[in-house]
Amino acid sequence: MTQSRQPVEDAFAASLHTDDLTDKQRAVLTACLTLFSHKGFDATSTKDIAQLAHVSEGTVYKKYRSKQGLLDALLAPLATVVVPRLAKEFMGEVVRNDSTDFRAFLAFIVHDRMTFALSNRQLIRIVISRVLSNPQLLTTVLSQFSDAITETIEPILKRYQQAGQLVDWPATKIMRTIASTVFGTVMPSILLDAATVDIDFATDEVVDFLAKGLSPAGRH
Amino acid sequence: MTQSRQPVEDAFAASLHTDDLTDKQRAVLTACLTLFSHKGFDATSTKDIAQLAHVSEGTVYKKYRSKQGLLDALLAPLATVVVPRLAKEFMGEVVRNDSTDFRAFLAFIVHDRMTFALSNRQLIRIVISRVLSNPQLLTTVLSQFSDAITETIEPILKRYQQAGQLVDWPATKIMRTIASTVFGTVMPSILLDAATVDIDFATDEVVDFLAKGLSPAGRH
Amino acid sequence: MTQSRQPVEDAFAASLHTDDLTDKQRAVLTACLTLFSHKGFDATSTKDIAQLAHVSEGTVYKKYRSKQGLLDALLAPLATVVVPRLAKEFMGEVVRNDSTDFRAFLAFIVHDRMTFALSNRQLIRIVISRVLSNPQLLTTVLSQFSDAITETIEPILKRYQQAGQLVDWPATKIMRTIASTVFGTVMPSILLDAATVDIDFATDEVVDFLAKGLSPAGRH
Amino acid sequence: MTQSRQPVEDAFAASLHTDDLTDKQRAVLTACLTLFSHKGFDATSTKDIAQLAHVSEGTVYKKYRSKQGLLDALLAPLATVVVPRLAKEFMGEVVRNDSTDFRAFLAFIVHDRMTFALSNRQLIRIVISRVLSNPQLLTTVLSQFSDAITETIEPILKRYQQAGQLVDWPATKIMRTIASTVFGTVMPSILLDAATVDIDFATDEVVDFLAKGLSPAGRH
DNA sequence: AATGAATGAGGGTTCATTCAT
DNA sequence: AATGAATGAACCCTCATTCAT
Numbered sequence: 001m002t003q004s005r006q007p008v009e010d011a012f013a014a015s016l017h018t019d020d021l022t023d024k025q026r027a028v029l030t031a032c033l034t035l036f037s038h039k040g041f042d043a044t045s046t047k048d049i050a051q052l053a054h055v056s057e058g059t060v061y062k063k064y065r066s067k068q069g070l071l072d073a074l075l076a077p078l079a080t081v082v083v084p085r086l087a088k089e090f091m092g093e094v095v096r097n098d099s100t101d102f103r104a105f106l107a108f109i110v111h112d113r114m115t116f117a118l119s120n121r122q123l124i125r126i127v128i129s130r131v132l133s134n135p136q137l138l139t140t141v142l143s144q145f146s147d148a149i150t151e152t153i154e155p156i157l158k159r160y161q162q163a164g165q166l167v168d169w170p171a172t173k174i175m176r177t178i179a180s181t182v183f184g185t186v187m188p189s190i191l192l193d194a195a196t197v198d199i200d201f202a203t204d205e206v207v208d209f210l211a212k213g214l215s216p217a218g219r220h
Numbered sequence: 221m222t223q224s225r226q227p228v229e230d231a232f233a234a235s236l237h238t239d240d241l242t243d244k245q246r247a248v249l250t251a252c253l254t255l256f257s258h259k260g261f262d263a264t265s266t267k268d269i270a271q272l273a274h275v276s277e278g279t280v281y282k283k284y285r286s287k288q289g290l291l292d293a294l295l296a297p298l299a300t301v302v303v304p305r306l307a308k309e310f311m312g313e314v315v316r317n318d319s320t321d322f323r324a325f326l327a328f329i330v331h332d333r334m335t336f337a338l339s340n341r342q343l344i345r346i347v348i349s350r351v352l353s354n355p356q357l358l359t360t361v362l363s364q365f366s367d368a369i370t371e372t373i374e375p376i377l378k379r380y381q382q383a384g385q386l387v388d389w390p391a392t393k394i395m396r397t398i399a400s401t402v403f404g405t406v407m408p409s410i411l412l413d414a415a416t417v418d419i420d421f422a423t424d425e426v427v428d429f430l431a432k433g434l435s436p437a438g439r440h
Numbered sequence: 441m442t443q444s445r446q447p448v449e450d451a452f453a454a455s456l457h458t459d460d461l462t463d464k465q466r467a468v469l470t471a472c473l474t475l476f477s478h479k480g481f482d483a484t485s486t487k488d489i490a491q492l493a494h495v496s497e498g499t500v501y502k503k504y505r506s507k508q509g510l511l512d513a514l515l516a517p518l519a520t521v522v523v524p525r526l527a528k529e530f531m532g533e534v535v536r537n538d539s540t541d542f543r544a545f546l547a548f549i550v551h552d553r554m555t556f557a558l559s560n561r562q563l564i565r566i567v568i569s570r571v572l573s574n575p576q577l578l579t580t581v582l583s584q585f586s587d588a589i590t591e592t593i594e595p596i597l598k599r600y601q602q603a604g605q606l607v608d609w610p611a612t613k614i615m616r617t618i619a620s621t622v623f624g625t626v627m628p629s630i631l632l633d634a635a636t637v638d639i640d641f642a643t644d645e646v647v648d649f650l651a652k653g654l655s656p657a658g659r660h
Numbered sequence: 661m662t663q664s665r666q667p668v669e670d671a672f673a674a675s676l677h678t679d680d681l682t683d684k685q686r687a688v689l690t691a692c693l694t695l696f697s698h699k700g701f702d703a704t705s706t707k708d709i710a711q712l713a714h715v716s717e718g719t720v721y722k723k724y725r726s727k728q729g730l731l732d733a734l735l736a737p738l739a740t741v742v743v744p745r746l747a748k749e750f751m752g753e754v755v756r757n758d759s760t761d762f763r764a765f766l767a768f769i770v771h772d773r774m775t776f777a778l779s780n781r782q783l784i785r786i787v788i789s790r791v792l793s794n795p796q797l798l799t800t801v802l803s804q805f806s807d808a809i810t811e812t813i814e815p816i817l818k819r820y821q822q823a824g825q826l827v828d829w830p831a832t833k834i835m836r837t838i839a840s841t842v843f844g845t846v847m848p849s850i851l852l853d854a855a856t857v858d859i860d861f862a863t864d865e866v867v868d869f870l871a872k873g874l875s876p877a878g879r880h
Numbered sequence: 881a882a883t884g885a886a887t888g889a890g891g892g893t894t895c896a897t898t899c900a901t
Numbered sequence: 902a903a904t905g906a907a908t909g910a911a912c913c914c915t916c917a918t919t920c921a922t
Contacts, residue, residue: 022881040353042262046917056883058919067917125352132349133260135412142408177429180404184396188362192355209397213433242906266892276908281893462902480793482702486896496904498898507896565792572789573700575852582848617869620844624836628802632795649837653873682885706913716887721914883922891915898908 025063027053032070037122038193040129041071074126079144082120087148102165103211105156110182110210111203117186118197124190146172167214174214181206181213245283247273252290257342258413260349261291294346299364302340307368322385323431325376330402330430331423337406338417344410370395387434394434401426401433465503467493472510477562478633480569481511514566519584526556527588542605543651545596550622550650551643557626558637564630586612607654614654621646621653685723687713692730697782698853700789701731734786739804746776747808762825763871765816770842770870771863777846778857784850810835827874834874841866841873 021029031052035044046067050057064070089112117124131138157174160166166174185206189197241249251273255264266287270277284290309332337344351358370391377394380386386394405426409417461469471492475484486507490497504510529552557564571578597614600606606614625646629637676686691713695704706727710717724730749772777784791798810831817834820826826834845866849857 184400
């Protein structure tokens with residue numbers, strides 16, 4: 001039921017290496033990821049960044065011309081790399097899992113999202129932090145996920161609903177429920193930035209719970 | 221099923237008025253609540269606070285001697301007022317709901333928590349923000365809730381489990397599941413700081429989902 | 441040789457009690473004396489003063505309208521009370537000591553000045569401190585002493601010089617030499633604000649030294 | 661009798677140039693020396709310093725991280741450069757003056773100390789000012805001088821005492837007497853920060869006075 | 881490309897002073 | 902006479918950013 005594929009978790013990390021960055025500039029971005037996620041954007045000084053990256057203060061500004069630019073550079077892959085690649089992952093999975101039942105589908109999606117969330121804890125921490133002071137960012141991120149994922153997943157869910165395996169809710173609501181449950185499960189690890197979750201075990205439990213909670217109402 | 225009681229939602233607001241504060245000092249705290257929750261603690265300047273509170277910068281420091289002190293003053297009621305009062309609320313409900321079934325219990329708790337969460341959106345935003353840069357705060361808050369609530373609720377859950385109405389999970393896991401689902405439901409409203417949720421309607425949906433998801437495994 | 445009269449040492453302390461001051465205002469001045477002398481004028485806040493005087497911050501300003509006013513109030517007696525009274529002391533002594541030799545005169549003046557300096561350590565500390573940032577004050581103080589004392593003392597010295605008991609220096613130079621030696625002796629006690637000097641013993645030593653140093657050159 | 665050597669007077673000034681300081685940072689220290697000595701440490705603002713040094717306020721903090729740090733940087737050479745070098749000067753003089761009499765020795769030491777005091781008026785003013793609010797500093801400075809100088813000078817004095825040229829007092833008392841007299845002579849110039857003293861002439865006078873005052877008691 | 885000295889605006893905080901009570 | 906809440910200018914210091922080297 002659980003799988004060991006590595007779908008998107010390092011899509012972000014990869015993006016750090018594909019750009020035309022020097023070693024020092026990469027070190028700067030990595031330092032930003034660490035510091036922004038732990039101290040917060042505002043509480044991180046460019047001096048902090050320079051020191052952690054073992055770089056002069058001037059170098060911090062060589063590629064990106066402001067502290068905000070560094071933050072943007074960290075968050076950009078979310079829209080340009082992570083989300084699109086997500087959609088593609090699911091599309092491929094659709095074909096492969098075409099005949100499996102809802103529970104198997106659930107297992108895949110839950111495991112995939114948990115792995116992603118735990119692999120990108122720092123980035124997620126930064127996103128949460130920024131969303132708090134810039135709610136529009138949440139709208140953007142959510143709509144990207146909505147556009148990219150829901151569109152891909154909706155037909156799949158419809159099939160399970162027609163097969164009587166899934167409650168007759170709108171696709172967005174179902175996905176939101178799944179997301180809430182998954183997020184609620186991994187949230188402590190994300191906030192504490194400690195990888196204390198056994199993903200395979202947690203997936204089984206969450207799938208159990210969701211399978212029941214999302215079963216057609218008539219069953220009861 | 222849903223109720224219109226107002227248990228704890230303004231426990232915090234009330235705490236602003238019980239202290240021996242001047243009108244101006246209260247205005248300062250209120251301004252802090254607004255600004256810290258929207259711009260974040262670090263991005264809020266004492267000048268911002270003074271202006272929003274229609275007060276001089278000196279007054280900002282009259283009662284609390286540092287910006288951190290103002291933050292602490294906002295978060296303190298969480299431990300000294302909100303959480304203890306929560307426990308008492310539940311204790312009272314135990315008596316009243318003694319004979320009701322699990323679904324009714326669920327309705328109460330979900331409605332109560334949603335109301336609390338939506339009534340204290342700003343405070344919650346601040347807590348989330350601070351937890352990101354001070355994980356120990358999460359541990360503290362969670363353990364307080366754990367101590368105060370779980371202890372009160374565990375015997376109740378046990379009764380429902382013995383009556384075959386509730387899955388045989390540890391109390392903490394059940395509560396965490398409920399909390400995750402509730403939090404996932406209200407999170408968009410909290411992050412966006414927009415009260416767009418119909419609590420009664422949302423309660424019904426969440427209760428439906430949870431009742432199924434937490435039903436004993438054997439049922440399926 | 442040494443005497444137990446109490447000439448001027450508490451002329452200043454007395455001035456605190458002669459003015460039409462309430463108890464609280466006196467407490468304020470006393471607190472100023474302590475704080476200005478130990479922390480310095482600039483490093484002493486009006487809050488410090490209020491607290492040490494057990495008085496509200498408003499009261500600090502009741503009699504004297506600024507912090508500078510408080511300092512002035514402390515230093516004023518120096519010109520209006522202390523120095524004039526000094527002259528009178530010496531005038532009286534002239535009559536009494538009319539027939540004594542230079543050594544006895546020296547003993548009187550050294551003992552008198554030592555007693556004064558050690559009894560007004562705090563005031564002297566403040567004067568030194570103020571002189572550093574306002575050299576004109578030194579000129580004022582010195583000229584007051586010059587006017588008041590030298591004028592009184594010069595004829596006396598002349599008599600000792602004519603009697604061959606005293607070097608043939610100008611009166612001011614002799615007095616400055618005496619003052620330097622006395623000041624050098626008590627300076628550690630003044631700076632450290634610790635009364636560790638046995639005045640009678642120290643007087644004997646200083647008189648020995650000065651009597652030789654100021655003896656007519658021909659002797660050697 | 662008087663000499664024109666320049667032993668230690670600019671030991672401090674030199675120390676400003678040996679450190680790895682930028683021109684601007686040196687200008688900052690120089691401005692601090694001037695302002696601290698004239699207005700006092702507490703009454704000098706970092707803005708004052710920046711303006712006098714023709715530098716931005718940020719630059720004031722580039723090398724030393726606080727205003728106190730700047731003060732420490734000014735006072736440090738006193739312990740690490742000035743005092744040790746003093747000892748060495750005297751040691752050298754011992755050899756050269758081996759056969760001279762006490763009066764010549766006195767002339768050297770008086771001239772040397774007067775030159776030093778007048779060349780470092782600003783520094784001395786700062787030290788006096790700081791001693792007033794931090795008596796422990798006096799203890800430190802005095803003990804350094806005690807250790808460095810007395811130890812070097814004591815055997816010399818003993819020789820003069822055995823030759824019957826010097827009163828039979830403890831070395832520390834003799835040195836303190838000399839110091840008091842010298843300090844008393846130059847003090848007006850130091851406090852007023854005006855170089856109105858003819859060192860050679862003043863030396864002769866002070867030596868005359870001290871030679872008599874410190875002559876063996878039996879002579880009289 | 882990389883450095884780090886330099887900048888000056890703005891940060892949090894303290895302060896002397898005022899004034900309604 | 903006495904209080905202490907309120908003020909806002911000024912304080913010390915940090916910051917993101919620039920630029921000559």
